[in-house]
Amino acid sequence: MRLSRANLSALTNNVARPAAQGVTNGRIVHLGIGAFHRAHQAIYTQDGSTPDDGWRITGVSLRSPAVRDALNPQDGLYTVTEQSNGVASTRLVTVIDNVLVAPENPEAVIAVLAAHDTHIVTLTVTEKGYYRDTATGRLLVSDPAIENDVRGNSPQTIYGFLSAALALRRRAGAGGLTLISCDNLSGNGTLLLNLLLEFLDGRDDGLAEWARGHIRAPDTMVDRIVPATTAADRAFVASAIGVEDAGAIMTEPFRQWVIEDSFAGPRPQWENAGAQIVADVAPFELAKLRLLNASHSTLAYAGLQLQYDYVHQAIADPVLRDFVVAQMAEAVPTLIAAPGLDARAYITAILARFANADLHHRLDQIAMDGSQKLPQRWVATVTERFAAGQASPCHLLSVAAWIAYTADAPAIADDPLQARYAAIWAEAAGDVPLAVQRLVGELGLFGPELRQCPAFIATLAGAVAAWQQDGPGVALRAATKADGG
Structure with a gap:
């Protein structure tokens, strides 16, 4: 039996379940959904939500359909198991409602990024996903994927997707976005915004100037060790929770998220889940x-x-x-x-x-x-x-x-x-x-x-x-x- 909303009653009693979420006040779109996001930002978002202030996450895989294939048949549900010194505890995560695969349906990705209820975009795309020239710090404009997106073809990079979505948001009056990089880069938010603006400056429609007034990209620091889940891990989780979980995550008890206090609009109360909102990261x-x-x-x-x-x-x-x-x-x-x-x-x-x-x-x-x-x-x-x-x-x-x-x-x-x-x-x-x-x-x-x-x-x-x-x-x-x- 596979984990899903219909099979929640089959979960063993030792699986911690979140409180029921009533009102959903906003959406987060996460670009580059993988194990780290599901063990880190998703946990903070779930723990920072209340019945009166709930948030949902739409995940986007920029390449592989593996996470979509693991989570969507499970209604977005998965478990996170913390292990240390022979002691394990497992919790159910329910905050992700859909996973999209960008190469298969780029229009759907752009649409959810442009939606009125989307206020935040978080990213874990690894260092190379920013297409930064390590010698100059500038956008790697010679990369074929960047060249493709600059020409306005079907997007292949974060900049192509964000550019298309921001143009729609400006046209529809949907407001700005908070872009939150969760990758291990120095000054990650500043870096992301500068590279995005450099990409947008190549357009002649004023979108870069609009973005300067409507986009915030706080610097962040994230920390949690999240190894790749193995077949043995999934078998261990299945025996512990009573159902198969194709999206199971194994991690450590420690987690940390430090976020610069700079947001373009509403956000979850992440500090209630232990995040640190600070002036200087x-x-x-x-x-x-x-x-x-x-x-x-x-x-x-x-x-x-x-x-x-x-x-x-x-x-x-x-x-x-x-x-x-x-x-x-x-x-x-x-x-x-x-x-x-x-x-x-x-x-x-x-x-x-x-x-x-x-x-x-x-x-x-x-x-x-x-x-x-x-x-x-x-x-x-x-x-x-x-x-x-x-x-x-x-x-x-x-x-x-x-x-x-x-x-x-x-x-x-x-x-x-x-x-x-x-x-x-x-x-x-x-x-x-x-x-x-x-x-x-x-x-x-x-x-x-x-x-x-x-x-x-x-x-x-x-x-x-x-x-x-x-x-x-x-x-x-x-x-x-x-x-x-």
Whole structure:
């Protein structure tokens, strides 16, 4: 028996159910619906709704029909199971009412974005979904998908869909929108709005000027570890809840959402569900990027080369754990002090979360799209410390581990620059310093301070060579000692 509204009575009593929702005051459209959104923003929206102030979510998959096929036959219902140290608790989520697949029905996506009762658009489209040129920070206008949308063809990117919907909203007097990026990008709301306006500025109908007066895009910080659900997870959930759930999500108890107080219209009372509505997200965002996300990437690239598959396995390696702790200590002086932000306590919590063996968080999942993540997670810290005359042995070795990882480009996790890695390593023909020089100089991931510093490039090349020759364990121990660990 499959989960659905008709089969709710078959759920076991240990499944927590939400209070009945009466009035629906607004709609959220989520672009890029996946496991993270369903374990994070959807939970906050459900918990922030009341019988008198309810909200619904329409999900949009920009590529695959998998989530639609999992949720729509279940009337949008699914369960979220929190696991930690052998204890599991499961709750029912009912806030999603429909999932659309954009390539199959772009008109339906545009219509729901333009609807009068839609006030908010949330996004989890990953870093590459913003089509940002990492070298300039501008819109990647040369990308074929952007070129397609600029020509006004059936949309393929978030900008094409938003542009078409905003034109309809302006014409119908439907009002503006709050666009909320939930991706791990520095200043994600500001970035999204700037790129959207750059896209709209190419039109000659004044839509960009209208958008400037009607669109808000608050910066946010999101945090929750949500591994990909496996067949074994779904079998575990089915045995626990009494029905099959094709949309089952497994996650940790921890969750965090910090949102800048900048909205274009109505919104759910997310703060009632534990979200923090603040004047400045930057200190929280920076701490997450440079402590949690940076450590995640380190565990991914080093851990995979140490033959680990999961985060909890990698952090259980004492050498790798000591290295990660030393790397976080390196980053702490670059953080912004803020009330309620205790770096030492945050690091302790991060290590405990990583060690949760109940969450099978795959390292190759974290390793995906490395070129889009590393500038914020590692390179910015190295650059700041470099400008202050400070060495960053742990961060530099993490970069070296990633570079060594790219040497096997055909076998690595998906990355938009994968073909470039393969070409550079092939043309270098075993010359590591040459490969490193080209990777630093040609990919747009490093600023001029580092690109134009021969000493930095030489040191990095030496670290890559040592990693490849001596092995990860020796290199990690050496860097930890160099950092004072």
